Amino acid sequence: MKIDKLIKKQIIKEASSNPEKYFPVESLKKLGMKRQTCKKCGMIFWSILDREVCGDSSCTGIYDFIGNTPATKKMEFAETYHLFRKFLEKRGYTHVDRFPIVARWRDDLDFNIASIIGFQPYITKGIVAPPAELVTIPQNCLRFGDIDNVGYTGRHGSNFVMIGQCAFKKPEEYDQAKYVIDLFEWFTLIMGIPKEEMQIHEDAWVGGGDCGPSMEFFSRGLELGNQVYMWFDMSEAKDIKDLKPLKIKVLDMGMGLERCCWFSKGSVNQYDATMPEVCKYLFEKTGFKPNWEIYNKFLPFSGTLNLDEVDDIDKAWEDLAKKIGKISVKELKEVIEPIAGIYSIADHTKTLLYSFTDGALPSNVKGGYNIRLVLRRALDFIYKFNWDINLYDVIVLQAEEIKDLYPEMITELEGIKKIIDLEVIKYKEHKIKIKNKIKNLLKNNKEISDNDYIKYYISDGITPTEIKEEFLLNGKELNIPANFFTQVTQYFEEKKITTKNDFNIKLGNLVSDLPETKMEFYNDLNKSQADFKILKEIKFENKKYIILDKTLFYPTMGGQACDLGFIGKNKVINVIKIGKIILHEIE
Numbered sequence: 001m002k003i004d005k006l007i008k009k010q011i012i013k014e015a016s017s018n019p020e021k022y023f024p025v026e027s028l029k030k031l032g033m034k035r036q037t038c039k040k041c042g043m044i045f046w047s048i049l050d051r052e053v054c055g056d057s058s059c060t061g062i063y064d065f066i067g068n069t070p071a072t073k074k075m076e077f078a079e080t081y082h083l084f085r086k087f088l089e090k091r092g093y094t095h096v097d098r099f100p101i102v103a104r105w106r107d108d109l110d111f112n113i114a115s116i117i118g119f120q121p122y123i124t125k126g127i128v129a130p131p132a133e134l135v136t137i138p139q140n141c142l143r144f145g146d147i148d149n150v151g152y153t154g155r156h157g158s159n160f161v162m163i164g165q166c167a168f169k170k171p172e173e174y175d176q177a178k179y180v181i182d183l184f185e186w187f188t189l190i191m192g193i194p195k196e197e198m199q200i201h202e203d204a205w206v207g208g209g210d211c212g213p214s215m216e217f218f219s220r221g222l223e224l225g226n227q228v229y230m231w232f233d234m235s236e237a238k239d240i241k242d243l244k245p246l247k248i249k250v251l252d253m254g255m256g257l258e259r260c261c262w263f264s265k266g267s268v269n270q271y272d273a274t275m276p277e278v279c280k281y282l283f284e285k286t287g288f289k290p291n292w293e294i295y296n297k298f299l300p301f302s303g304t305l306n307l308d309e310v311d312d313i314d315k316a317w318e319d320l321a322k323k324i325g326k327i328s329v330k331e332l333k334e335v336i337e338p339i340a341g342i343y344s345i346a347d348h349t350k351t352l353l354y355s356f357t358d359g360a361l362p363s364n365v366k367g368g369y370n371i372r373l374v375l376r377r378a379l380d381f382i383y384k385f386n387w388d389i390n391l392y393d394v395i396v397l398q399a400e401e402i403k404d405l406y407p408e409m410i411t412e413l414e415g416i417k418k419i420i421d422l423e424v425i426k427y428k429e430h431k432i433k434i435k436n437k438i439k440n441l442l443k444n445n446k447e448i449s450d451n452d453y454i455k456y457y458i459s460d461g462i463t464p465t466e467i468k469e470e471f472l473l474n475g476k477e478l479n480i481p482a483n484f485f486t487q488v489t490q491y492f493e494e495k496k497i498t499t500k501n502d503f504n505i506k507l508g509n510l511v512s513d514l515p516e517t518k519m520e521f522y523n524d525l526n527k528s529q530a531d532f533k534i535l536k537e538i539k540f541e542n543k544k545y546i547i548l549d550k551t552l553f554y555p556t557m558g559g560q561a562c563d564l565g566f567i568g569k570n571k572v573i574n575v576i577k578i579g580k581i582i583l584h585e586i587e
Helices: 003-017 024-032 077-089 176-190 257-265 271-274 276-286 292-305 313-324 329-355 368-385 391-404 413-444 450-460 464-472 486-508
Strands: 034-037 044-047 134-143 159-169 199-207 212-218 222-233 244-255 534-540 543-548 565-566 570-578 579-586
Touching: 003 024, 003 199, 003 212, 003 329, 003 534, 024 034, 024 176, 024 257, 034 159, 034 292, 077 134, 077 159, 077 391, 134 222, 134 329, 159 176, 159 222, 159 257, 159 329, 176 222, 176 244, 212 244, 212 450, 244 257, 271 276, 271 329, 276 329, 276 391, 292 313, 292 329, 292 543, 313 329, 329 368, 329 391, 329 413, 368 413, 368 486, 413 464, 450 464, 486 534, 486 570
Parallel strands: none
Antiparallel strands: 034 044, 044 199, 134 159, 159 244, 199 212, 212 222, 222 244, 534 543, 543 579, 565 570, 570 579
8 A cells, every 4th residue: 555545544543533633523513513424435524414424425426416506605716716715814814826837846746736735845844934824825726637537527627726725833823623614604604505514524635745634525415625634744654653743733725616616506517617608609619409408317426427436437327327217328428428528628628728828838748748638638529529619719718717816817828829729730630640550450450458548549649439439430349448548647647756766766876875955045045155065976867966065056846946056167957856965957
């Protein structure tokens, strides 16, 4: 078991045995809530009403707020954050603008994936002062681990806005009870969700080298927000006993803006709720007339198709078809796939807008492969159903629809058009080239494994669907992986981690005999010159590095790019930190 999963499991067990130590038990009781155990998943949760299940859709089997939301306040996309900000500012919180979606300050991430990311590690570890002790932030994020769910479940997206409620406090000033009440009353007083409709789960969270217990807020099958009480440094831990208390106690609450907006409206899915103009345009532009009767029956149960949680996706489709009644799995998929395609295009164009505005480009390396993947997945739907859709036109609509929250998104549209036009040309050329390659696969007449599909996609850009359709024309049936794009993302992530770790280990071994580099930039931020001792000079993979006993150079991590300058006559072009040693790459 991976260390992060092990520690999370251990924290959950420890917190379950000692809830008063890890959770605001008395405050929850004052709200009228009782501690209960889910009979399906075993999750410990709090609710005013006596319940047999915890409230997660995987246990209830349904989103029962769709068309019947208990919330009294209906909110639009930007309005959702503006109301949250106004509510918490009255309670002492300070608004902070979003960090870039391209996480250039992190050597372990390509994109910003959560509202806490910009504050890790130096603010969360108490090394650098936070912008305020209580913070709200509307952080747009990208995640590609469950891209196959996008368009189908109604709640998954390759992009989302994680509204952050953060606290950075000295241990004696940390007020867990306040933070829980503040969030609970946002749901009940502002969104207007009755208290009886709320369930709060006990859980734990690990990430970015930090960890702690957490509480997840649910209503009618949908998780709305998750408060993480980030108390421990796990960067060097192999077990729960190795955890070290952080110098400051941190609250990391992440709440899905899209989910709150969706829940408040009770819309058929989060896409229609948060991108109404874009979705309306796409359905009108395609001329596609969905079978809304079947789709409306399908959507409340769509959470059961989450590929992250389903062991047998074919059986999940069969079970769902039975719940709808009088329809086969084949017929159900024929109804759902084009609808999912339109909603996927809506999601993916917003991902492209976020990415391109902040400087990411589609490519076949690093995070660029994810950008190209969603772009081509959108084009695949357009190509398959022969829709007259120009992705750039949709991106312009996206920028207009979100400008009240992110006005900067309308500033780079001219450059985005050039990128999209070039990518569409490459895509069309690719379609012509792959036909002969697929015919060669037919001639070989060999079994095609999941690994083969990944290989063909990475080497030639051929999707399993393209192979399947060509084989079907020749009378041959193929089973293709339902979670193919997720497998591709995992392949690249594992390759990236392996490559990075191998580089760090080899380079780290060359400096393992040296003492920890003293980071003088924390003592005097304005100091630009000093006399330090050169401990070692090394060459590695055609690069030259100098290691000092102390340094004024800030390495690339923790919220900003590295400092540049000179060590003597040597020009410093990059600064990295491996373990406790800082290495200065020179020209």
